[in-house]
Amino acid sequence: MKSFRNYVITLMTVLLASFSVLASDATTTNSANNKSKAPVINQVEPAFWWAGMKTPSVMLMVHGVDLASTEVTIDAKDIKINEVKSLDNANYVFIDLDISKAKAGTYPITFTRGKKKTVINYELKERNKETKAQGLDQSDVMYLIMPDRFVNGNPDNDSSDKLVQKADRSDRGGRHGGDIAGVTSKLDYINDLGATTVWLTPFLENNQPGWSYHGYAITDFYQADARHGDNAEYKNMVSEAHKRDMKVVMDLVFNHIGNGHLWMKDLPSQDWIHQWKEFTKTNYKGETISDPNASEYDRKIMQEGWFDGHMPDLNQDNPYLAKYLMQASLWWIEYAGIDGIRMDTYPYNKKEMMSEWVSYVLNEYPDFYIVGETWLPGATWESYWKTGGKNRDGFNTTLKSISDFPVWDALNKTWRDHWSITEVYKTLTEDFLYDDAGQNKIFMDNHDVDRAFGSFKKDLPNMKLATTFLLTTRGIPQIFYGTEILMAKGGDHGDLREDFPGGWAGDERDAFTKEGRTDDENEYFDYIRTILQWRKNSEAITGKLKHWVPFNEVYAYQRYTDNSSVFVVINNNLDEQTFDTARFEEALKGKTSGKDILTGKTISFDGKMTIPAKTAYIIELK
Template sequence: MKLLKTGVALLSAVLMASTVSVADHEVNLPEKTSVVKKAKKPVVDLVEPAFWWAGMKSSTVMLTVHGENIAAAKATIEGEGISIKAVNSLDNPNYVFIDLDIKDAKAGSYPITFTEGKKKTVYNFELKARNSETKAQGLNQSDVMYLIMPDRFVNGNPDNDSQESLVQKADRSDRGGRHGGDIAGVTSKLDYLNDLGVTTVWLTPFLENNQPGWSYHGYAITDFYHADARHGSNAEYKNMVTQAHSKDMKVVMDLVFNHIGNGHLWMKDLPSEDWIHQWEEFTKTNYKGEALSDPNASDYDKKIMSNGWFDGHMPDLNQDNPYLAKYLMQASVWWIEYAGIDGIRMDTYPYNKKEMMSEWVSYVLNEYPDFYIVGETWLPGATWESYWKAGGKNNDGFVTTLKSISDFPVWDAVNRTWRNDWSITEIYKTLTEDFLYDDASQNKIFLDNHDVDRAFGVFKKDVENMKLATAFLLTTRGIPQIFYGTEILMSKGGDHGDLREDFPGGWEGDKRDAFTEAGRSEEENDYFNYMRTILQWRRSSDAIENGKLKHWVPFNEVYAYARYSDKQTVFVVLNNNKEDQTFDVKRFEEVLKGKTSGKDIISGKTITFDGKMTIPAKTAYIIELK
């Protein structure tokens, strides 16, 4: 509440100042304002994006220019093939939005001159040549994402842990504080990750979060165009992407359009009153995404869901404002072209203006047709999830373009199965709901993530169940995601700071280095190798990459399914029973097709099943049919 009032107060101050300075500058002016305004050259202290590229499919780019009373200046541009289509300003004269037509412009520098009276300020706007290293290659089912909270993974550069210009300093003893992990740390572990067998790294947001507290997780962005200096620089991020690509790995960037951190410039100097959702008193979202697809929902609930703030320090952006919407969309394309990333994970997807999000996805795919975008759609069932996923039919007319959703229903089913020893039928049942999706193969699937208790802890540290869950995750339909530290059985939950604990060995002086075999316990190595075996195998499995899923009703806690393509059939059997199980294989004939043996890729052994199959208690078989 306090923060919001501050925001409103600041806004009022801005509006008053502008009214005085523009319309009434002769009368009763504070001395500073009058003197400065008349004498100074036009002030340009921020242009976003700072540069762009020639030869993009979209023929326009909008520059957001900030500077005291910049709206009073006239903007002109020089250069062939480039022109100013429009200069717009809102209620705060400290911002102008310049629409440039760049359709016929070549790479080069184009001076933009801001003129007020006889005074001029020039900004050299650059159109770069397209980045030949940009892959924007997207993800498919052969990929596995490894989710890293960079502050908590590896401290590759202890010198950047605290920064003079950034308010929160490093304090590793504070579990909610900054610990010093960074982009350099992630880059230094790409070989480790490649050896583990994951193909893709997803870092929680690395953009600046200049916030007094809780800045480590990155979801309170205060600068859309710069890496947080405590994580490293833009160049270091770009280098990480290049390094990943050189190892045949991919990178997914995490972005937030729904809200910002209240340390953002916009909250000190709001571009317009409607830039954020303002409320009479502090109003939190109701976190009820279901309301948005509910034909019976009240307008009141839908409005609170969409326009309420995610948290007190996270002002909710109003994407009805077309300048803001354009700003956000462009920032994402800027990062794709600049750093060459392959996908974006969009935070709090349903909390945004949904039509704008569909437009955003289309805008990105127009530039980069193979690009991967997954929305965080944390909803309690496939019925609600499917509302957000492209290809479905929504009877309220909402057309969504999002291809990949976060498959929380699968996460929930896995939890129900192994948290309380429920039946593996929970998983089977959840997947029977795939008819709600046009294609579930793009769904992001996971056992846990940075917002929920770690799976191993949820499973009461039962390694057999953890292995069954892992075998399932890495062979069912969808694109798996693994949370960092899962491979060494990190297990904490409850407090966010705990489940996001530091990876042992990521900091100099750590008691052990769990990135090495010697630094892991016997149990950790056993699980690590189990996961690694499946990960390394699945990278080149045609049935995993391109195959369909076919599954059978579980009996006696034995769940069987096949992944099958034209080139390969993989038969998976999960025995969740505490006893060995022997069963007739006749009912699987439509995929076995008379075959009586195959290789279990986990144990490396040949499994024969002439008529009957026996599988040990609490065991997974992943059988490549011969």
């Protein structure tokens, strides 16, 4: 049944793409009939912009009826039109405005056909004074939320008359009702836990008939999905986070859209998406992009094949599409005041365009954080996408942060598959491939992989050891909502992205409270909270990493700056271990004791140290 559904979705997608060709041809054929009518304008994107931006121009995508046959003019001294361009489809025009000298205000743009005119008043706003775009560093910890599955803050928006899929909490692939209001209501909880940053999976409109809850099939780049709330609610959430000294990372997708997007009913041009004679899915082999021996066939399938049957693949070789996408990201930064962007499926995009996009954003907001989802099998391939890499093909991305899947893999080999803790050590020995591994985003689990506690066979001591490593090694840690209460599902995405207990009225328990959690959940919650809260005031955690070769399943490392030092010891052995400390003298520097932040106890190491089985120490060296 599932394969038949996918077949139907694919067939519908191909038909929609074909229909767009016919619609475009029909528009051109009937253009003569429109000459006696005032130009019809249906949509302008972006709907408004800002004066005083460093970027001197803005491109408007205007959609209507046979707009290519109109003359476009603007009556203003401080704005001029650089270009008016129509592509294959006469229903669209792209207007490039020079706003380098413009001030905030409203500017009339006139569309004239014969004696008929239509005027739109385009607004340039004052810059958003609340926009911080402050970026992230190693002192931060991201809390990843799938808003549909977190908290239902406003039951009135669970379904929308304008959107196809309705709420059905019993359907693992359905809409469950979580929303932006729910996230806002739990900012104090997240802050108290100790996370410094909120990352929501895409909240933009996904007007799809099924599996629309995850947000990765965008059908409107400028509007929040009504079942999550509206743009103002998102902007308010960012403001509320900033009031708590927290940051916000937005999730975006440039590689593909949902087939419910307007573009799939009326393509701006035939090369707006990658079109095939028959449905062709990507091979998901990102390593082909950096592979000097890869066939052009494999590279083409990787970057131009569709991510799924209902996700048309965007063609960023089209400069107007590329500009549209880049502007959309800048719009959200300025409008909502976000601090970072996580870019989905990063290597699937045209790499040159993505490098240009990162530079475009950083030109406007130099401290802004951008992390690419680079799901690749090792540091060799990951480093290709990170700035500073010495790539022999001459390509140098401007991306500073990648999703460190090698660290995730090492964590799973060690505590899921019971390999030696040396796997974690070995992974970090490859940091010479990165210019600054401290900018890498590291994680135990996320919305695409099995939850860590389930992967670790619900072994609480192992979960604690993995958590200690994640939150004290180099990089910017990310934890998945529910990790702190030992949510453990895996397998089907709809299952592992389960609802947070207590996020809905009538839930059997409220795991946001101590009383609503089990003893094991509270034990782990207190453990991770202790580390997270300590991190907020630790200078050492922002510094360098120095580690020692593991022995007898004991792994030791130091995080340090010129003024602060912390010594971490992880005993992954089933037995207590006692060892000489002379080999660590370059970290200990004559000190014979320190405070373990996990227990508050003083740990002595006058020549020797003893650590219990399956235990970690985080020792502050004063």
